[in-house]
Amino acid sequence: MPGHHIIIGGGLAGLTTAMKLAEEGEHVDLFSIVPVKRSHSVCAQGGINGAVNTKGEGDSPMIHFDDSIYGGDFLAHQPPVLGMCEAAPSIIYLFDRMGVMFNRTPEGLLDFRRFGGTKHHRTAFAGATTGQQLLYALDEQVRRYEAAGLVRKFEGWEMLGVVPDEAGDCRGVVAIDTRSLELRAFPGDTVMIATGGPGLIFGRSTQSLVNTGSAASACYQQGATYANGEFIQVHPTAVPGEDKNRLISESIRGEGGRVWTYKEGKPWYFLEEMYPAYGNLVPRDIATRAIHKVVFEMKLGVDGQPLVFLDVSHLDPVLLRQRVEGVLEIYEKFVGQDPTKVPMKIFPAMHYSMGGLWVDYSQQTNIPGLFAAGECEFQYHGANRLGANSLLSCVYGGDVGAKAMTAFAKSHKSDGSTRAHDLEVTRHREDFDRIFKMDGKENAFAIWRELGELMTENVTVVRYNDKLKATDAKLLELKDRWGKIGLNDKGKWANQEALFVRHLWNMLELARPITLGALNRNESRGAHYKPEFPERDDENFMKTTLATWSSDGPRFGWEPVDVSLIKPRARRYDVDKSATAAKPAEKAA
Amino acid sequence: MAERTTVLRIKRQENPRSATYWEEFEIPYKANHNIISMLMEIRRNPVTREGKRTTAVVFDANCLEEVCGSCTMVINGRVRQACSQLAEGLNGTVTVEPMSKFPVVRDLWVDRSKMFDYLKKAHSWIPIDGTYDLGPGPRVNPQEQQFAYLFSRCMTCGCCLEACPQVNDHSKFMGPAIIGQVYLMGQHPTGAMHQDERLQALMGEGGIADCGNAQNCVEVCPKSIPLTTAIGDVGGQVSRKWLRDLFAK
Ligand SMILES: Cc1cc2nc3c(=O)[nH]c(=O)nc-3n(C[C@H](O)[C@H](O)[C@H](O)COP(=O)(O)OP(=O)(O)OC[C@H]3O[C@@H](n4cnc5c(N)ncnc54)[C@H](O)[C@@H]3O)c2cc1C
Ligand code: SF4
Ligand code: SF4
Ligand code: FES
Numbered sequence: 001m002p003g004h005h006i007i008i009g010g011g012l013a014g015l016t017t018a019m020k021l022a023e024e025g026e027h028v029d030l031f032s033i034v035p036v037k038r039s040h041s042v043c044a045q046g047g048i049n050g051a052v053n054t055k056g057e058g059d060s061p062m063i064h065f066d067d068s069i070y071g072g073d074f075l076a077h078q079p080p081v082l083g084m085c086e087a088a089p090s091i092i093y094l095f096d097r098m099g100v101m102f103n104r105t106p107e108g109l110l111d112f113r114r115f116g117g118t119k120h121h122r123t124a125f126a127g128a129t130t131g132q133q134l135l136y137a138l139d140e141q142v143r144r145y146e147a148a149g150l151v152r153k154f155e156g157w158e159m160l161g162v163v164p165d166e167a168g169d170c171r172g173v174v175a176i177d178t179r180s181l182e183l184r185a186f187p188g189d190t191v192m193i194a195t196g197g198p199g200l201i202f203g204r205s206t207q208s209l210v211n212t213g214s215a216a217s218a219c220y221q222q223g224a225t226y227a228n229g230e231f232i233q234v235h236p237t238a239v240p241g242e243d244k245n246r247l248i249s250e251s252i253r254g255e256g257g258r259v260w261t262y263k264e265g266k267p268w269y270f271l272e273e274m275y276p277a278y279g280n281l282v283p284r285d286i287a288t289r290a291i292h293k294v295v296f297e298m299k300l301g302v303d304g305q306p307l308v309f310l311d312v313s314h315l316d317p318v319l320l321r322q323r324v325e326g327v328l329e330i331y332e333k334f335v336g337q338d339p340t341k342v343p344m345k346i347f348p349a350m351h352y353s354m355g356g357l358w359v360d361y362s363q364q365t366n367i368p369g370l371f372a373a374g375e376c377e378f379q380y381h382g383a384n385r386l387g388a389n390s391l392l393s394c395v396y397g398g399d400v401g402a403k404a405m406t407a408f409a410k411s412h413k414s415d416g417s418t419r420a421h422d423l424e425v426t427r428h429r430e431d432f433d434r435i436f437k438m439d440g441k442e443n444a445f446a447i448w449r450e451l452g453e454l455m456t457e458n459v460t461v462v463r464y465n466d467k468l469k470a471t472d473a474k475l476l477e478l479k480d481r482w483g484k485i486g487l488n489d490k491g492k493w494a495n496q497e498a499l500f501v502r503h504l505w506n507m508l509e510l511a512r513p514i515t516l517g518a519l520n521r522n523e524s525r526g527a528h529y530k531p532e533f534p535e536r537d538d539e540n541f542m543k544t545t546l547a548t549w550s551s552d553g554p555r556f557g558w559e560p561v562d563v564s565l566i567k568p569r570a571r572r573y574d575v576d577k578s579a580t581a582a583k584p585a586e587k588a589a
Numbered sequence: 590m591a592e593r594t595t596v597l598r599i600k601r602q603e604n605p606r607s608a609t610y611w612e613e614f615e616i617p618y619k620a621n622h623n624i625i626s627m628l629m630e631i632r633r634n635p636v637t638r639e640g641k642r643t644t645a646v647v648f649d650a651n652c653l654e655e656v657c658g659s660c661t662m663v664i665n666g667r668v669r670q671a672c673s674q675l676a677e678g679l680n681g682t683v684t685v686e687p688m689s690k691f692p693v694v695r696d697l698w699v700d701r702s703k704m705f706d707y708l709k710k711a712h713s714w715i716p717i718d719g720t721y722d723l724g725p726g727p728r729v730n731p732q733e734q735q736f737a738y739l740f741s742r743c744m745t746c747g748c749c750l751e752a753c754p755q756v757n758d759h760s761k762f763m764g765p766a767i768i769g770q771v772y773l774m775g776q777h778p779t780g781a782m783h784q785d786e787r788l789q790a791l792m793g794e795g796g797i798a799d800c801g802n803a804q805n806c807v808e809v810c811p812k813s814i815p816l817t818t819a820i821g822d823v824g825g826q827v828s829r830k831w832l833r834d835l836f837a838k
Contacts, residue, residue, distance in 0.1 A: 023720055035705065037745055038657040096726030099715040099777045101738040108728035126738065132656055133741055140714035147709050155702070179694055208651045242619060243626035243672070244653045322735065326742075330654055333673045334621075445632045445645075488635050489644035493604045494695035496647050497632070 002026045003409025006173055006188035008159045008215055010036025012131070012391055013374025014194035015138035016398030017405070022145035024406055029186060030142070031154045031175055033210045037139045040196050040208035041394070044131020045249035045327050046115060047123035048095075048391040050088030054109055059120040061085040068389060069566050070577065071117040071283050072354075072382020073526035074542060075228070077562040080361050080379055084396040091395050092124045098137040102126050103323065113323070114254040115387040117283035117573075123388040128251060128326030134391060158499065160428045161218045162191055162370055165420045168223075169412065170369035174424045176432075179494050183429055185421035189409035190369050192401055193219060194394075197353045197375040201507045201514070202460070203452015205350035206238055206247040216357050216376045217506035220513070224365045226547045226554075227378040228355035229510070230517035233385055233527050234460050235351035236287035237310050237344075239335060245349035246334055248310060249327045250387040253280040256315050259287070260343075261300050261308045270294055275573045282573045285384045285527040288348040292461050295347075302345055311343035350460055352390065354381040354527065355514070358546060363401035369412060371405055373397035378544070383526025435501050440484030444501045447485070451478055451507060459515050463530050468519040472512060479508050513547035513554045520556060521545065538568055593618035595676050596638065597627060599646055600686040601696050612646075613638040613682070624671035624685060625650050625660055628697075647696040655811060658744030661751075662697050663688060668751040668809055671697075688751045704745050707767040711790040715780045727778040740773035740819065742812045749806035749816060761795030765806040765816045768797055772819035775826065788823070788830045797827055 003026045007014045010032035018028045032039065053059040065085040069078060096102055096110060102124050103111040112121040126133040145151045156178050163172040163185060172187040198213025199205030220226045237252070237259075238245040253259070258280055260269045271290055272279040282290075291308055295301040302308060312320060312328075317340040320328065331339045357365050357372040359379055364371050373394065380393040458464075458471040482505055489497040523537035524530050543558040572580050594615045602609045615638045616627045625648070632645040648671070650660035655673040662671045663686040671685070691699040743766055750756045750764040771787045774780040791797045797820065806816045 019720060034651050034657070034659065035702070035745075037705070038651050038659050040651065040657075042656050042744070043652050043654060090722040093722070093725050094720055097715070097717050097723065097779065099774070099780055101729075101734050101741045101777075104729055104731040104734045106731060108730055110725075126741065129656065129742055132744070136741065137715075140708075141717070141720075143705075143709055144712075144714045144716070147712075208657070209653065210651055241626070241653075242621050243623065243629055246654050326656075333655060334623075334675070336675070336677070443633055445629070446634075449633070488642070491603065491644065494647055494698065497645050 003189045003406060005029070005190050005192065005405055005409065006186055007031065007192045007194060008173065009039070009194035009196060009374065011039040011041040011194060011196050011374060012135055012138065012394035013398045014192065015135065015142050016395045017192050017194060017373060017402045018151055019138060019141045019145065020399050020402035021405065022142070022150040024402070025150070026406055026409070028151045029154060029188065030151055031157045031159055031173070033156070033158045033178065035155045036142070036153070037136065039135060040211055041135045041391070042132040043206070043208060043247070044391055045128045045247065046251040046254070047113060047125035047130045047388045048092060048134065049115070049122050049386070049388040050092040050124060050392065051085065051120070051122055052089045052092060052110060052112065052124070054105070055112060055121045057120050059122055061088065063120065064088065064122060066566060067118045068386055069382065070571055071386040072384050073536065073571050074382065074538070074563060074568040075231070075525060075544070075561055076380060076382030078565040079562060082565060083400070084380055084393060087396050087399070088392055091392065095134055095137055098141060100126055100133045100137045113251060114281060116250050116253065116281045116287070117386045123251070123254065125251065125323070128249060128324040131391060159215050159218070160502070161424060162222055162367070163187070163421050163424045164222065164367065165417070168367065170367050171414055171420060174421070174428050176499070178499060181492055181495060183425060183432070185418070185425050187414065187418065187421060189412060189414060190371060190405040192405060193357060193370065193372040193376055194374045194398065195376045198507070198510055199350060200448070201451065201511050202232075202350035202455045203449060204241065204243070204245050204456070206235055206245055207351070212503040212507055213376070213510050214503040214506040217510035219357060219365070219370065220547070221506075221509055221549045223549065224367050224370060225358035226355070226510070226513050227358035228517070228545050229513040229547060230521055230545060231354035231383050231527050232350060232460060232514065233284055233352040233354060234288045234348045235284055236291055236348050237346040238349035238351070239331065239344070240347050240349070241334065246330055247349070247351065248331060248344060248346055249324070250284070251324055252310060252312060252327055255312070255320065255324055257310055257312045259291070259308060259310055261294055261302055263300055268300070277576050278573045283384055283386060284351075285529070286573055288461055289529060291348055306347050307345040308347070309343040310346045312339055313341055313343055348461065350456060352385055354378065354383065354385055355517070362404035363397055364404060364408070369408060371401045373401045383528060431502070432498065435498050436487065436490060438485045438487045438501070440486045442481050442485045444485050444497065444504050447478055447481055448504055448507070451511065455511060455515070459518055461529065463518050463528065465519055465530070465532065468515055471515050472519070475508060475511050475515065482508060509549070516554055516556070517545045517547060536571070542568065595622065595627060595679060596682040598682050598684045599697070600684070601646065602687070602693050604695055605692055612643060618676060620677050622676035624662070624664060624674045625653060627676065647698050649698040656744060658746030661688060661746045661748055662686065663751070668748045670746065670811055688747060690751050690756050691747060701745065701747050704747060704750070704766060707763045708770065711767050711771055712783070712786045713767070713770045713774055715774065715777055716783055717779065729778070733776065737773055737776040739814055740769050740776070743769055743814055744812065746811065748809045748811060752805040752809040754803050754805065755799050755801050760799060762799035763795045765800070765820060768823050769814055769816050769819045772823050784826065785830060788827050791823065792827055792831070797824055
């Protein structure tokens with residue numbers, strides 16, 4: 001008998017899992033708040049990494065692996081990252097076979113571009129809408145299985161929580177129809193969480209509106225461990241906006257874009273000067289901190305504003321249009337200027353969470369039967385993610401997860417009891433009853449804005465312990481004010497406000513392990529930077545932060561990092577990597 | 590001088606069966622405001638221009654960078670994405686309505702699931718043998734890739750259906766977007782091997798014959814997809830298949 005699986009989320013990770021399970025003949029119920037084709041993964045512009053080595057550069061999965069571990073500042077467990085890098089070329093080939101219109105070389109082969117943190121052309125791309133193209137290819141394959149009756153889609157349904165049985169195994173989920181507000185339990189042999197990043201905790205980020213991290217937070221509150229929450233990637237180049245910060249992809253620098261500002265009346269290409277070996281293609285945390293320094297410490301922002309230039313006006317406009325049209329268009333549409341003529345004005349923005357639900361090497365969380373893949377889990381990027389490695393980790397994680405889910409379902413058949421499901425439905429129904437009775441003075445959307453400003457100011461690029469403590473105190477205050485919300489909309493049909501009130505609570509809960517995780521980590525590593533502790537401290541902190549929910553705040557534990565394959569070494573981008581490595585060739589000789 | 594503002598006149602509807610009504614909201618002007626960020630202002634303070642407390646306007650949006658297709662609405666009579674409609678360039682009162690060719694869920698949120706059903710009906714996928722490692726895909730001519738790429742950016746937003754006179758309550762016409770996708774699938778070397786199944790879906794009721802060549806669709810497509818080229822080309826493919834089928838009988 002085939003297993004019956006529940007997947008929450010239809011981004012790259014969720015759709016890959018669905019496709020892989022259906023291919024094995026397993027049954028899938030796929031849930032997504034937005035139609036899966038509108039998931040956040042469509043936003044990915046730059047591309048997907050894989051050491052296919054078509055440029056005669058001698059690239060290999062081992063070099064990709066080393067770049068990823070080094071870029072992640074030795075915080076990622078190494079074996080799964082190696083697995084991902086080894087699988088990468090075949091993953092790119094698979095997407096090519098599924099019809100993704102990747103850019104081509106004159107010979108008709110796949111073309112590759114350069115991204116940050118590497119010296120190789122390793123990023124396959126379809127114009128500047130790679131995520132969209134990859135997502136659509138998966139969407140099409142999953143639709144094929146839907147037509148064949150193996151996949152049932154629940155679009156417009158939102159997961160509220162998981163259903164643990166008496167033994168603590170996960171036996172399904174409770175979800176709500178965002179239109180009718182019907183609340184139901186869905187039993188399953190396994191559950192996969194693939195709900196993406198928590199960008200909205202930071203108010204305006206580069207992420208999409210459904211990315212509140214609410215589902216991951218719900219799992220955390222039900223006992224799933226949340227790992228490395230403090231590692232938040234701030235992308236160096238985004239256009240600040242009223243509703244979101246729009247990313248200007250790293251591919252712009254990959255194609256030759258330069259970052260500069262005026263110093264003593266002359267253009268100053270500060271990344272090139274500070275980091276001669278990698279120049280504009282240093283990893284994101286490095287570029288972001290450099291921009292922060294230039295703007296806030298040296299006060300050299302463009303027109304005194306927190307902005308610097310990202311410039312492609314010296315490059316061939318025809319070639320640019322062919323390769324990064326989608327990115328140029330975003331700037332044109334939302335700023336109204338042509339970047340091939342006028343340098344873009346950009347500033348760093350919250351972009352990605354390296355942290356997430358803790359999973360083992362088979363993508364299973366600490367709750368048996370509950371799996372996680374994609375941006376909502378912590379496994380592949382250590383302290384800093386390299387550009388174009390996320391799409392890869394979503395697909396790879398989905399694949400690994402699907403195999404483990406099939407095996408789990410075989411050995412853990414449910415006895416058909418629905419007692420636990422009924423209990424959970426009642427709990428969630430009571431929660432909503434309370435929300436519908438809220439008649440205080442506070443507005444949920446206004447509290448959200450305050451949360452975003454608080455987190456962006458204190459828990460992103462530069463972190464100080466006193467400010468982190470104050471932030472956590474403020475979070476408790478916001479939770480208090482959450483109780484004083486007045487619901488404007490008491491309607492029982494498509495009530496987005498009532499649903500948002502729940503998201504907001506979950507955001508506040510998840511903001512705490514992020515903030516306190518940062519407070520606990522007294523070192524600087526990858527995206528996590530404390531001026532009071534400017535060095536990486538392997539002796540005390542080469543370990544994964546593990547947060548467990550309790551009613552009086554997150555409890556913390558730690559887990560050692562598996563560094564069995566590459567020996568940790570200092571991470572520098574002002575010189576070539578070879579200068580930082582122990583010289584194995586000499587030793588061997 | 591009075592502070593500059595933008596007035597949004599919004600068509601509202603509680604649920605699919607209830608009557609519609611209009612409400613106006615006045616929002617302080619900011620150069621980088623767009624329709625969605627103004628709807629977000631309303632959520633923070635749902636009070637109409639006349640000072641009446643109301644409910645937040647319900648809308649559909651996700652990416653906020655015109656790539657997911659969610660936030661398609663009719664703004665000042667023209668269908669487009671609301672997130673990329675900046676406040677700058679809008680003068681006077683701005684009317685915002687839900688699309689008319691799809692059932693309204695609530696306020697500005699519409700149900701476009703029929704477009705996903707069309708994709709299913711037309712077998713809009715590449716039938717690969719399996720996801721296991723079978724090595725590299727077929728080589729593709731870079732010029733052909735550049736042209737096919739244009740079609741792969743279709744975000745199922747529905748603008749072209751909204752603008753097409755042939756898509757209406759009395760017809761089953763599936764609209765131009767699906768024809769663009771069938772064209773795209775036929776451009777891929779593997780997809781081309783199975784194009785007949787897709788053409789079959791476009792030969793029946795609601796298929797390509799219902800297109801009246803009004804060309805409204807190309808004009809409104811936010812991704813400038815050459816839909817009429819696809820309609821012409823797929824039309825030819827359908828005729829050739831029809832002849833082939835005739836002689837095969
Ligand atoms: C602007 C931008 C550009 C990027 N560019 C690149 C790039 O070039 N290369 C790269 O590798 N990475 C890139 N990234 C990162 C990458 O896009 C994301 O990390 C990745 O797409 C996440 O995919 P996912 O499958 O984990 O989740 P998502 O695509 O975010 O999907 C989440 C899914 O979960 C659903 N969901 C959420 N909560 C619930 C719930 N409670 N109930 C039901 N469903 C729910 C949503 O509806 C959605 O379907 C970029 C990110 C951004 C913001
Ligand atoms: S050409 Fe005209 S009739 Fe045909 S699909 Fe486009 S708008 Fe509709
Ligand atoms: S063809 Fe253009 S207008 Fe039509 S759905 Fe696709 S993107 Fe939208
Ligand atoms: S919100 Fe995605 S297109 Fe506007």
